[in-house]
Amino acid sequence: MALGYFVGAVLWASERFPRAAWTRWLNIGVLVALTGGILLTLNYDWMAGAVFPWVNPTDPFDERLSLDSVLTGIGVSLFLLHLLTWWRAHRS
Numbered sequence: 560m561a562l563g564y565f566v567g568a569v570l571w572a573s574e575r576f577p578r579a580a581w582t583r584w585l586n587i588g589v590l591v592a593l594t595g596g597i598l599l600t601l602n603y604d605w606m607a608g609a610v611f612p613w614v615n616p617t618d619p620f621d622e623r624l625s626l627d628s629v630l631t632g633i634g635v636s637l638f639l640l641h642l643l644t645w646w647r648a649h650r651s
Contacts, residue, residue, distance in 0.1 A: 560592045560595050560596045560599070562592070563588060563589050563591065563592020563593065563595075563596075564589075564592060564593075564596070564637075566585060566588065566589055566592075567586075567589040567592070567593070567637065567641060570582055570585060570586060570589065576644075577644050577645065577647070577648035578648070583645060583648050583649065586641055586644070586645045587645070589641055590638065590641055590642060590645065593634055593637055593638040593641065594638065596630070596634045597631055597634040597635055597638060600627045600628075600630045600631040600634060601627075601631055603627045604625055604627035604628055604631060607625065607627065
């Protein structure tokens with residue numbers, strides 16, 4: 560999955576994305592890697608006992624910010640960004 564994240568960053572840094580056809584196919588691989596990352600961080604968060612991100616009902620005075628919750632949010636936003644870009648390129 561880290562390779563998928565790295566490829567996604569390289570795609571955004573290149574000037575060919577999303578105009579070249581091969582970058583659109585590579586973007587699908589990035590979307591798959593992002594989906595796997597989101598599912599993994601959600602699983603780690605739920606295994607730690609957090610049913611809802613940033614809410615710990617067993618310890619109400621704990622002001623913790625779970626790294627898994629943050630990474631899930633980042634992964635979802637990157638997934639939506641790549642999906643929107645792929646959709647726009649596929650439409651035109």
